[in-house]
Amino acid sequence: MAGIRNQHVNNFKLELALYLAGSGVTCDAINALSSAGVSVTHQTVYNYKKKIADEHPIRVKKYFDENKNNLCIYNLDDYYNIHENRRPDCTSLSSAVHLATCVAKSIEKSDSVPIMFNNKSVYNPNNIDASIVCEKLINQYQYCFDLSYSRRIAQWNSSFSNFDRIKQLSIHFYDNTIEERKEERKMKGAMLVGVKEQQLHSMQDYLNALNIVFDYNKEIGHLDGNVAPIVADWPGQRYIRQALTHFHKKNENSIPKEIVSVVLLLGPLHVALNTKEQVIIELLDNMVPASLDIYALLFRSESFDNYVETIFRIWTFALRWHCKNYNKAPLAFLSDLFYWEKIEHPMREAIKKNLVQFNDYWVENMHSRIRATTSSKDAADNIQKQAYLLDFYKYSAFREMFSTTKRYPYSPRDLKFLTTKTCIFLISQFQKIYRKNEETNLVSSKIPSPLKRRKKKELPTSYNLPTLGEIDITKKNFDKDLNDNAQEDIEEDNNNSEETEIDQLNRQESLELDLLNRISEINSW
Numbered sequence: 001m002a003g004i005r006n007q008h009v010n011n012f013k014l015e016l017a018l019y020l021a022g023s024g025v026t027c028d029a030i031n032a033l034s035s036a037g038v039s040v041t042h043q044t045v046y047n048y049k050k051k052i053a054d055e056h057p058i059r060v061k062k063y064f065d066e067n068k069n070n071l072c073i074y075n076l077d078d079y080y081n082i083h084e085n086r087r088p089d090c091t092s093l094s095s096a097v098h099l100a101t102c103v104a105k106s107i108e109k110s111d112s113v114p115i116m117f118n119n120k121s122v123y124n125p126n127n128i129d130a131s132i133v134c135e136k137l138i139n140q141y142q143y144c145f146d147l148s149y150s151r152r153i154a155q156w157n158s159s160f161s162n163f164d165r166i167k168q169l170s171i172h173f174y175d176n177t178i179e180e181r182k183e184e185r186k187m188k189g190a191m192l193v194g195v196k197e198q199q200l201h202s203m204q205d206y207l208n209a210l211n212i213v214f215d216y217n218k219e220i221g222h223l224d225g226n227v228a229p230i231v232a233d234w235p236g237q238r239y240i241r242q243a244l245t246h247f248h249k250k251n252e253n254s255i256p257k258e259i260v261s262v263v264l265l266l267g268p269l270h271v272a273l274n275t276k277e278q279v280i281i282e283l284l285d286n287m288v289p290a291s292l293d294i295y296a297l298l299f300r301s302e303s304f305d306n307y308v309e310t311i312f313r314i315w316t317f318a319l320r321w322h323c324k325n326y327n328k329a330p331l332a333f334l335s336d337l338f339y340w341e342k343i344e345h346p347m348r349e350a351i352k353k354n355l356v357q358f359n360d361y362w363v364e365n366m367h368s369r370i371r372a373t374t375s376s377k378d379a380a381d382n383i384q385k386q387a388y389l390l391d392f393y394k395y396s397a398f399r400e401m402f403s404t405t406k407r408y409p410y411s412p413r414d415l416k417f418l419t420t421k422t423c424i425f426l427i428s429q430f431q432k433i434y435r436k437n438e439e440t441n442l443v444s445s446k447i448p449s450p451l452k453r454r455k456k457k458e459l460p461t462s463y464n465l466p467t468l469g470e471i472d473i474t475k476k477n478f479d480k481d482l483n484d485n486a487q488e489d490i491e492e493d494n495n496n497s498e499e500t501e502i503d504q505l506n507r508q509e510s511l512e513l514d515l516l517n518r519i520s521e522i523n524s525w
Contacts, residue, residue: 013039014048015398021045022373022386049385056192056388060216063191067106068222071113071350074193074230075103075363076209076240078200081376081383097380100200100209101387102193103362107354113227115261117345122227122263124339127245128331132338141312149313153293156306190362192391197380203239203246207255210240214258227347228261231360233270234325237332240264263347266333267360268299268307271314271326299359304352308337366390 017039020030027042034041064072081097115122144152194212199205217223230240241264247255299307315330317323340348351358369390374383410418 012398014044015396017042017045018048018389018393019396019398024375049389052392053385053388056391059392060191060193061220063104063106064216064220064222068220069112071107071110071354072222072228073105073107073357073359073362074213074228075101075105075360076200076206076230076232076236077101077360077363077367079195079367079370079383081374081378081380097378097383098197098199099380099383100196100198100205100212101363101366102195102209102212103190103366104193104213105190105357105359105362107357108189110350110354113347113350115225115227118343120343120345122340122345122347123244123248123260124336125248128335129339130335132342133331133335136334136338137312141309144309145313145316149293149310152309153306156303187362187365187394190366192366192387195384195387197384200235200239203242206236206239207243207259210259210262211256214256217258223258223261226261227263229263229265229347229351229358231265231267231358233267233360234329237264237266237329241332263336264332265336265351265358266311266329268358269360269364271311271330300356302355304355307355308334 017030017034020033020039021042030039030042030045033039034044077100079099079101081099113122193216196209196212198208200209213223213228230236232240240259240262243255243259244262244264246252247257247259293310311330312334315327315334318327318330337348337351339345366387370383370387373390374386378386
């Protein structure tokens, strides 16, 4: 086969060498296979990657030219070349490579959204509008939060049943060889706009990264007069919105005029990942199902109204637990959404019709593929070439033919059994907690020996929780609000007293004041 000199065999040898290089095979091994006539040389692989990278701007121009009349969603995120724990040694310093990655996703059969509609701009002149958020909170959503999330979802449409359990559990798997959700992982309609070596830690960093898109607009004009929605994580939300505010207030002349097209949207994937990391109070009935469903169920099922309500609910979690970033980020999204509804701007309708497309999945998928086909020793230039190659080879006949596909390790029957087993375990644990509640002891704090300390400092107060075994938990492991709120709930249940109108007004004013404080904090930036 190797001796046949025709195009099909040569393409096979090239595809094999590309596959081996992406799998971490060394240069010497590829060259040895080339000598055996099985693959091309490593130098040929390098030259081919360089050619793909050099021609990538041409493909991006063609992509924007073909989709200039379609609505395009943009993802902007940072990529760190960290595969393992690394530390400097006596001869060299190990440092991670920082790359800004921009991915575009066109929406077929969805026209581009104009910046101006009925002489009203998509940009709210009040920036994040406290009054409009408070109005919606009090008149539309407050009563919803009196019910737990589990009770609310039971009241909603049963269309969520289309999402089987295996699909929900595999949404964060980006491996192309896994059969479940394989079509989505092919990144159809997505284009890697650019990969740039830089950090994303400031407003200027994000402006430099946005120039990846803005530079193409100077030739294509795809942004002129149209909205460019950017789905970003918290730093992107903060710094790009900061640049928009400076631009509209004419505080800085260095901000490019193309930024007027940018509309920031909350990334549901980052919301889901961040809320799962927070302290959980109403464990099984409220926060866990809401944080799990916000991306896996509500967003992907395109249940727009339910999605917006749950974003509002998750903001109340973040506010309650003093989450530094996500007690503010949802407010910016909700403010814009309610403003577009008020002025009847088509941007809201575009999101409602194509909710599942306004996703930060595309850039996370690209990062996962880059990480899987590069090593910790790769330089920025090599990572960039590999990224452009991956974007070019969204579909590989070689991989489809020869790579072994994998299935999710559990069947629906296994998942049903594991669910039942987990329920039994949790019931058992809660029984232990209930029975040993009276045995919880305060462990006296001790002062360290003078020989082992520089200054006299008391150790933090700790508690012994019998349910957890012989383990002492320090007070810092608990949020003070947990104890306060739990005590309030117990007293309320014991008294069985109904909430008066004055109590309702006080609670409403308190919630509104918290909301105003958060919005004021964001606008001060």
